[in-house]
Amino acid sequence: MAKHHVALGIDIGGSGIKGAVVDLGKGEFTTKRKKILTPKPATPEAVIEVVAQLIDHFADKIDDKTAVGITVPAVVQHGVVLSAANIDPTWIEFEGEKALEKRLGRDVHLVNDADAAGYAELHYGAAMDENGLVILTTLGTGIGSAILYRNVLVPNSELGHLEIDGKDAEDEAASSVKDTLGLTYEEYVPRLQRYYSVVEALFSPDLFVVGGGISKDADQFLPKLKLRTPIIPATLENRAGIIGAARLAHEERGRHD
Structure with a gap:
């Protein structure tokens, strides 16, 4: 499958940070889901390092054009995190999308976890x-x-x-x-x-x-x-956040290409 028909979804949760490559046509994982325990405390810096590990894990399944969507259990407005549920309060007012892009060296789309789950259920569930x-x-x-x-x-x-x-x-x-x-x-x-x-x-x-x-x-x-x-x-159960984040990131990239 051409890599532009897939996107990478990463779901930041209170206990685990999970990722998988998603087939955007079917709304299914094309890889095994990889999970890394959420660091304690779940500060932006610590969580971003785990996200970087997940990107590295899937490096041979994606390329520079593959969209990457990331959920966070918080309100996200224009890439800025405005609340913090089950993550460290230092996320509040943190420019999460910019910080992720700087660390990862690639575009990402940051989205609220429930919004991602809802979008996945709308398209595939x-x-x-x-x-x-x-x-x-x-x-x-x-x-x-x-x-x-x-x-x-x-x-x-x-x-x-x-x-x-x-x-x-x-x-x-x-x-x-x-x-x-x-x-x-x-x-x-x-x-x-x-x-x-x-x-x-x-x-x-x-x-x-x-x-x-x-x-x-x-x-x-x-x-x-x-x-x-x-x-x-x-x-879609616990797959919804990953799938929705991937789809939203792909659509966001399409608007800017």
Whole structure:
């Protein structure tokens, strides 16, 4: 396969930094996924060195024209990181894209991790058949979100931080809350119902897609939610961030070529 039909995706997470080369036609890995543990503390300098190791690992599978997309668990505006979830607070206000490009000697595209996951689900996963407004949420340590409309990503939505009943939504409805409080799914569902009802009222989406590790148990809670909007589990699992980052980077490169 010509290398310009592939892109490299790298997903920076709280516990691991993972990468793979992605076939952009199929949305599948063309290599084995490589994972390196996230350094402690996860400062920009330390994380960038791990990213450089991953680039080296895939050096024989990519060339100078191969797009590289990198996710980070944070708000990213024009390459600048504006928040820090599960990474070191020194990322805040850090010019991440520029620093990565300087260290790696190549163009990269830095994107929020939930946005990347949503974009992957839109093109290759659960939302492939939906042309209207899609909202992806990831239920995990917090609640990530991605808003997608007719193939356009509205970045950095942060719907996990909606204030609902005077509280930050993810403090009430993230899957980590279920685990911390030892809730059964029956006890957890009312928290999700309140959250998704508010998001539905604000956006009237055509489809909700629910990702995060808990989505593998989707049959235990999604059918119990009473919403007008169809709500379905994500299908790409932990591959979504890598695949979405690769696709977004490829499209961004195309706009500048």
